Amino acid sequence: MKTLFEKKVVKFGGSSLASAEQFIKSANIINAEDARRYVVPSAPGKRFEGDTKVTDLLISCHSKSISGGDWESDFTEIKSRYNDIIKGLGIATDLSGEFLTIEENLKNGTTLDYVASRGEYLNGIVLADYLGYEFIDAAEVIFFDYNGKFDATKTNIVMSERLAGRKNVVIPGFYGSNPDMSIKTFSRGGSDITGAIVARAVMADIYENWTDVSGFLMCDPRIVENPRPIKIITYRELRELSYMGASVLHEDSIFPVKLASIPINIRNTNRPEDAGTLIVTSTDNHKSDELITGIAGKKGFSVIRIEKDMMNQESGFGMRVLKVFADLDINFEHLPSGIDTMCVVVNSADVKGREYDIASSIQKAVNPDHIHIDNNMGLVAVVGRNMAGQPGTAARIFSALAKKNINIRMIDQGSSELNIIIGVDESVFTRAIKAIYKEFYTEQ
Numbered sequence: 001m002k003t004l005f006e007k008k009v010v011k012f013g014g015s016s017l018a019s020a021e022q023f024i025k026s027a028n029i030i031n032a033e034d035a036r037r038y039v040v041p042s043a044p045g046k047r048f049e050g051d052t053k054v055t056d057l058l059i060s061c062h063s064k065s066i067s068g069g070d071w072e073s074d075f076t077e078i079k080s081r082y083n084d085i086i087k088g089l090g091i092a093t094d095l096s097g098e099f100l101t102i103e104e105n106l107k108n109g110t111t112l113d114y115v116a117s118r119g120e121y122l123n124g125i126v127l128a129d130y131l132g133y134e135f136i137d138a139a140e141v142i143f144f145d146y147n148g149k150f151d152a153t154k155t156n157i158v159m160s161e162r163l164a165g166r167k168n169v170v171i172p173g174f175y176g177s178n179p180d181m182s183i184k185t186f187s188r189g190g191s192d193i194t195g196a197i198v199a200r201a202v203m204a205d206i207y208e209n210w211t212d213v214s215g216f217l218m219c220d221p222r223i224v225e226n227p228r229p230i231k232i233i234t235y236r237e238l239r240e241l242s243y244m245g246a247s248v249l250h251e252d253s254i255f256p257v258k259l260a261s262i263p264i265n266i267r268n269t270n271r272p273e274d275a276g277t278l279i280v281t282s283t284d285n286h287k288s289d290e291l292i293t294g295i296a297g298k299k300g301f302s303v304i305r306i307e308k309d310m311m312n313q314e315s316g317f318g319m320r321v322l323k324v325f326a327d328l329d330i331n332f333e334h335l336p337s338g339i340d341t342m343c344v345v346v347n348s349a350d351v352k353g354r355e356y357d358i359a360s361s362i363q364k365a366v367n368p369d370h371i372h373i374d375n376n377m378g379l380v381a382v383v384g385r386n387m388a389g390q391p392g393t394a395a396r397i398f399s400a401l402a403k404k405n406i407n408i409r410m411i412d413q414g415s416s417e418l419n420i421i422i423g424v425d426e427s428v429f430t431r432a433i434k435a436i437y438k439e440f441y442t443e444q
């Protein structure tokens, strides 16, 4: 079929490739348009509530193999996941040699990254066979440097050369290789990043990301029932939302495509007729009246509150506090401050068990009147490009929370006015998101 777009990169998530039935849906989508030439698969995900993703089974195999546990039974389950798919598709793919290699490597103490990456690798082989597409191992075209950082320049050069002139290719998501050719994975959910890297390398017209929801929803559907889908969103808004826990798309998948101004379209494999969400650099051509684009949130933050009378007159105070965190190798998330108070918001996992070290280092660095460490905070981000220059948005959020008796522990608004971050106790986190959603979407 001749379509508007000539070149599309299509990434299919774990649920879209969890079973033969899902493979068939994905293949129908791919075959519906000639433009869908470059395909990035994830590993088979959950087939039903309570099922285990192949990646999780692989990770468990690896940890059991290290500790001398029974990894073989997990591996048998993995083999049957693939064999069921192959049988259901009626193809002749034989993965027995691949399974043997992985088993051998597991016995010989291979790395976690290698084992975790095999879910995508095997799924890529099966999908390429089923589609009749060429298979290119991601280890040959995606590179990390000596510091373990993704090497965008080398990857783009090698991958664009390798893909030039090739019509239909499957490249497994989630991993690449280190300079010594060993395997390295991105963080969890990283197949989204692979899709974006491929889109940039082939200068795709669009990067379609096929998943199990009809686009980016204004709220996590596990918190709010049936939230409205977002039709169009900017990269910047999306990054704020993804970073704050809206897990539809890996937060790092935005950079490669943003560089090349390639739009991303989030689509639903189970409802291909839905338009999904379009993610773009600028919404100039797509005006929207919505004040708020989306709400997201994460639990597990701690606030370190430092009080000192007249700290605002002490030059270098903030810098010395931040140096303490840098020296302890702790990243901070937010820095809401008052005249005599400075708060440093960090991930609780980074401070657990180190409270004494942190407090004594701050004491030495700035000699404050008081230091207080508060755990169990949830952060809620209210994101919207239309909030800028619109007075009263923050007031509406606060009154919505006040009406539900929810105490706000922290507020932070960036000067770009793209988002407002609110800290609440973890126990009222879900209620806070629901209250804000209701204020902006239901009672309009």
Ligand code: ADP
Pocket: 012, 013, 014, 015, 016, 042, 045, 189, 210, 211, 212, 213, 215, 216, 217, 218, 219, 220, 221, 222, 245, 246, 247, 248, 249
């Ligand atoms: P895939 O396996 O296709 O990569 P993911 O599980 O990574 O899919 O992402 C899709 C899931 O993200 C949805 O099933 C949904 O539960 C969750 N999610 C969280 N926040 C949102 C949101 N704001 N909009 C849509 N989905 C969301």
Ligand code: ASP
Pocket: 013, 014, 042, 043, 053, 055, 056, 119, 173, 174, 187, 188, 189, 190, 191, 192
């Ligand atoms: N399979 C990997 C994971 O479960 C990567 C991905 O699905 O994007 O995290």
Ligand code: MG
Pocket: 013, 189, 192, 247, 248, 249, 250
């Ligand atoms: Mg995902």
